[in-house]
Amino acid sequence: MQLIEQVVELSAALQVERAAGRRVGLVPTMGALHAGHQSLIERAASECDLVAVTVFVNPLQFDEIGDLAAYPRTLAADVAMADAAGASVVFAPPVAEMYPGHPAPPATTVHVAGLTDRLEGSSRPGHFDGVATVVTKLLAMAGPCRAYFGEKDFQQLGVVRQLVRDLCLPVEVVGCATVREPDGLALSSRNSRLSPDERRAATVLHRALQAGAASVDAGERRAGQVRAAMASELGREPLVTVDYAEVVDPRSLEPVDEIVGEVRLLLAAAVGPVRLIDNLAAVRPAAGDVPAGRADDDTVADAERIGV
Numbered sequence: 332m333q334l335i336e337q338v339v340e341l342s343a344a345l346q347v348e349r350a351a352g353r354r355v356g357l358v359p360t361m362g363a364l365h366a367g368h369q370s371l372i373e374r375a376a377s378e379c380d381l382v383a384v385t386v387f388v389n390p391l392q393f394d395e396i397g398d399l400a401a402y403p404r405t406l407a408a409d410v411a412m413a414d415a416a417g418a419s420v421v422f423a424p425p426v427a428e429m430y431p432g433h434p435a436p437p438a439t440t441v442h443v444a445g446l447t448d449r450l451e452g453s454s455r456p457g458h459f460d461g462v463a464t465v466v467t468k469l470l471a472m473a474g475p476c477r478a479y480f481g482e483k484d485f486q487q488l489g490v491v492r493q494l495v496r497d498l499c500l501p502v503e504v505v506g507c508a509t510v511r512e513p514d515g516l517a518l519s520s521r522n523s524r525l526s527p528d529e530r531r532a533a534t535v536l537h538r539a540l541q542a543g544a545a546s547v548d549a550g551e552r553r554a555g556q557v558r559a560a561m562a563s564e565l566g567r568e569p570l571v572t573v574d575y576a577e578v579v580d581p582r583s584l585e586p587v588d589e590i591v592g593e594v595r596l597l598l599a600a601a602v603g604p605v606r607l608i609d610n611l612a613a614v615r616p617a618a619g620d621v622p623a624g625r626a627d628d629d630t631v632a633d634a635e636r637i638g639v
């Protein structure tokens with residue numbers, strides 16, 4: 332396991348690997364690694380010849396200085412976990428190595444229009460420009476065949492896919508399923524900042540997503556009803572302040588009114604002082620597949636219209 336801090340050293344080390352015909356997998360992280368990151372690294376190790384994990388708390392993607400300061404930093408433990416999960420390189424650069432003029436903003440940044448207008452993009456101005464910029468730089472430095480990102484940050488995954496497509500970057504973006512605690516809470520480096528009461532309250536996010544998905548599964552076609560089901564579940568928990576509870580198209584991330592086929596349910600909420608996000612896929616069954624007694628009136632009307 333090599334711990335590298337300099338960009339030139341990382342690029343040179345991975346260039347040697349590529350020249351020898353070895354496939355490089357990249358797992359970009361901000362450290363405070365947990366079992367979710369571990370699953371990304373293990374997947375990368377199973378699909379590539381060599382895995383590089385980046386550990387960099389990217390100041391460009393924080394819209395609040397307090398959030399940046401409070402972000403957990405655990406490099407020694409991160410290196411040990413990356414090593415155990417099958418990584419060969421950990422790249423942990425100082426800020427000046429990534430952004431030489433810091434704190435002055437870099438002259439060149441990457442902006443992905445459209446997808447970043449909503450949800451996290453409107454709640455955290457500038458966040459996705461920071462993510463898109465650092466991910467583009469990390470891909471340029473490492474030159475991986477594949478890069479691995481968790482679906483927990485579903486909008487981020489869409490933004491990364493879009494920038495890779497638009498900039499013709501020669502890398503395959505691999506989205507990996509969210510890893511959850513036994514009680515449903517999605518793993519996040521931010522969970523370590525929850526008090527015991529907040530940690531208990533945070534499980535409502537997954538319950539709300541499940542409530543939304545259950546209503547879609549039962550044939551609900553009105554996205555407003557699904558949003559209401561999620562909001563009602565979240566409303567039971569006084570420690571939680573909802574930012575958004577949305578039903579969106581899984582590709583464009585545009586909010587939908589009428590649910591046809593697959594949608595993505597996305598939530599953001601503050602649990603005490605900690606902002607958490609989570610999401611879940613939901614698929615409305617075709618009208619003929621809605622179980623008897625579970626279809627809403629519109630679904631029944633639909634079914635009648637198409638003669639089933």
Ligand code: PAF
Binds near residue numbers: 359360387389392465
């Ligand atoms: O998901 C994260 O941890 C970060 O947003 C990423 C992709 C490493 C960019 O800083």
